[in-house]
Amino acid sequence: MSGGASSERKIQPEAYAVARGRWMVVAAVVADHEGVRLTAVQYAGGGETRAGLELIRARRLSCYLAQVAAEISQHALANVSRLTRKTIREHVRWVEDARGDGDGPLSIELDALTAEIQLRLASRAYAAARRELEGARRLAAQAGAAPPPLLSALDPELDAMLSAIARKEDAQAAWRRLCDQTEAQLAAVEAGQGAALLGRAASEGPPDADPS
Known part of the structure; x- marks a missing residue:
């Protein structure tokens, strides 16, 4: 429901x-x-x-x-x-x-999706923190005060985003390998079925001639 x-x-x-x-x-x-x-x-x-x-x-x-x-x-x-x-x-x-136990195809698929989601969330958090910090720097400049440092203040968000990028690369590489293996297995099955059909046709010989 x-x-x-x-x-x-x-x-x-x-x-x-x-x-x-x-x-x-x-x-x-x-x-x-x-x-x-x-x-x-x-x-x-x-x-x-x-x-x-x-x-x-x-x-x-x-x-x-x-x-x-x-x-x-x-x-x-x-x-x-x-x-x-x-x-x-x-x-x-x-x-x-x-x-299940976490090592099957669905687990690999979920890991790739998780990595993509967490990277997007980390990127949004970094962008929001940067906008907030840049606003604070503008206000400080207008007031004649020393602006807060740009990079060190963003270190947590930047580190989180870089870690998410690395996790995404690893997870998606595993997902691509799984997809490639699946496609190769399907191609092998199709090739085997085609060979079996050809072998059956050869063993049965040509069709009988039409007596008419």
């Missing part, structure tokens, strides 16, 4: 704004990855029973990643996504069960 935001206790506007910003990043990453409409992932008012398989999978991944990668609480997620907390729990449980 979905569309339960009206039954969920509302959160404070400040917390809602933070959660909504993080949720929009998660939804955008997953929608692009799954090839579904962004708004259909962001706002689940249409109901899970009427959603296609691709959209249901996107919503499941989004709910899981919203909590794991973006650190959005279940309560806040219910407010910004229009999903009920019951549906969110079911989606998260589905992903956890499907992920």
Whole structure:
């Protein structure tokens, strides 16, 4: 079920704004990855029973990643996504069960999505901190005071962004290797099936001539 935001206790506007910003990043990453409409992932008012398989999978991944990668609480997620907390729990449980022990294809896929989400969030945090610092420097200059140092004040945000870049490169490299292996396996299967068909045709010989 979905569309339960009206039954969920509302959160404070400040917390809602933070959660909504993080949720929009998660939804955008997953929608692009799954090839579904962004708004259909962001706002689940249409109901899970009427959603296609691709959209249901996107919503499941989004709910899981919203909590794991973006650190959005279940309560806040219910407010910004229009999903009920019951549906969110079911989606998260589905992903956890499907992920299993954490070393399969889904785990590699989730790691790549997590890295992308966290890099986007870190980049946004760095940009916001830089804007705030530049504003403080302008005010200090207008007042004739010494401006705060630019780089050292941004060290935490910059370090977080650089770490996120490194994690994304590693995670996406693993995901690309998995995709390449899967494509190679599919190509081998198709080649084997083609060879089997040719061998069967050769063993059966040419078709009998039409007596007419």
